[in-house]
Amino acid sequence: MNEHQDVALSVKNLKTFFYTNKRCNKAVNGVSFDIKKGKTLCIVGESGCGKSVTASTIMQLLPTLSRIEEGEITYHSEHGDIRIDQLERNGEKMRSIRGSEIAMIFQDPMTALNPVYTIGFQISESLKYHTDLSRSQYRTRAIELLRDMGISLPESRVDDYPHSYSGGMRQRAMIAMAMSCSPKILIADEPTTALDVTIQAQIFELMDKLKKEHGTAIMLITHDMGVVAELADEVAVMYMGNIVEAGTVDEVLRNPTHPYTRALLASIPVLGKGKNQNVEAIPGSTPDPYDRPKGCQFADRCAYRIAACDVMPDETQIGSTHRVMCWRHEEVGANAAE
Structure with missing residues (x-):
């Protein structure tokens, strides 16, 4: 049995760096995930965390002063596996895949x-x-x-x-x-930005219909955790070029084990709880991508920070599909459960 029979596209340890004025921005710094057939993977996180760069890397639509430093992007086509990261950006093979096999909905239709x-x-x-x-x-x-x-x-x-x-x-x-x-994979980069709520609902209903009727694998980039709860099958939470937590929508939203995931959820008002509910803003701001702190990138904004956070934590597999990068993930998960 083919181990990738349910997977449309695999990304392993992807690193995409930008070079400007003798400086390096590690925009995507070791990202791994699978986009499965007939499923929706939602990638969430603040602006500047690397979501759109990840999408552009898959499509090979990167600017000149950037390159894939490491990692693999494997498209599991009907005719065999294709290593997209090894294809020429504007070569004939990549052009035949782009738009036909893998398509993208861009963030701003007026400029696209x-x-x-x-x-x-x-x-x-x-x-x-x-x-x-x-x-x-x-x-x-x-x-x-x-x-x-x-x-x-x-x-x-x-x-x-x-x-x-x-x-x-x-x-x-x-x-x-x-x-x-009729592409096999659809990448949607915040497809409802600046649209009113009614139109947003119609667009997402349309995408869900495409997934169910055509078996399209969807990678949806969004800031809206409500959209994630409604549409996602799997969720990847990105922060400063890393996926800090990933798993099924139930695992990540019901049992968040990374402080950043918890902070994102705590910053959203809940319908029905009234105006006196406690909505907590995430303290601080994302660090300068050209002058990053050592170790965990979220440490300076984190209530769970300890001395060990000066070293970047390894990825920990909590369950068969749930993974996290945090030294204190067990404590964070226990507090979330409470």
């Missing part, structure tokens, strides 16, 4: 969409590159995708430019572009 081309033209671009459809079929397929995304009058809206779409419609158009070739 080209303002001088129609929505239909931009959806058709991926179809032209990855399929053998005719010109008339491109248009028909683009209209079908827009209709599937819940956009009314797709026959006329397909010829509109991005500026004539609302924020929610632009995001739906982005998802239509991403899903045009």
Whole structure:
């Protein structure tokens, strides 16, 4: 039996560094996770912790002054394993995978969409590159995708430019572009940023439908722990380039064993508890990525700090799927249970 039969993509000890002005930013510093078929992996954490860089590394959409220092990104395709980290960024093989096998919904649709081309033209671009459809079929397929995304009058809206779409419609158009070739893996980088709550719910419902109907493996980057609780099958909590805790959604949200995970959950108001509930802000701020503290990166903000935190803790396997990087994870877990 193939040990990867349920896994669409594996990331092992990934390190992506940026080099500027003789300085090095270790944006992703030893990250490991699996994206499973028909499942949603949510990656959560504060801005600047490396979530989007991880997504860009998988897609090989990194800027020039960056490189993958270490690690493996393995795409388990129907035709065998493909080491994405060893492919040329703009080589023919990577271009054939990007958009066709692995697609991405970008954070800001207004900057991701080209303002001088129609929505239909931009959806058709991926179809032209990855399929053998005719010109008339491109248009028909683009209209079908827009209709599937819940956009009314797709026959006329397909010829509109991005500026004539609302924020929610632009995001739906982005998802239509991403899903045009029925990818096996969908990476969504905060796909509902700046959208109102009603539209957010519709977008997430749409993504859940894609997962269930097509078996798409989804990697969702978000700040919203409510979204995680609703959509995630598995959760990875990132902080300063490391995954500090990971496991199933129940393990991480019901029994958090890292102080950062606990702090994230404590900073969210709970519906129904009223205005007098205690919502705790996380003290301090993320350290300078070019001047990092020694040892645990969260230590300066942590209530559980001890002398041992001056050394980076190893990853501890708590259960078959639950893992954490903390010297005092047992105590943190016991307090969370209380």
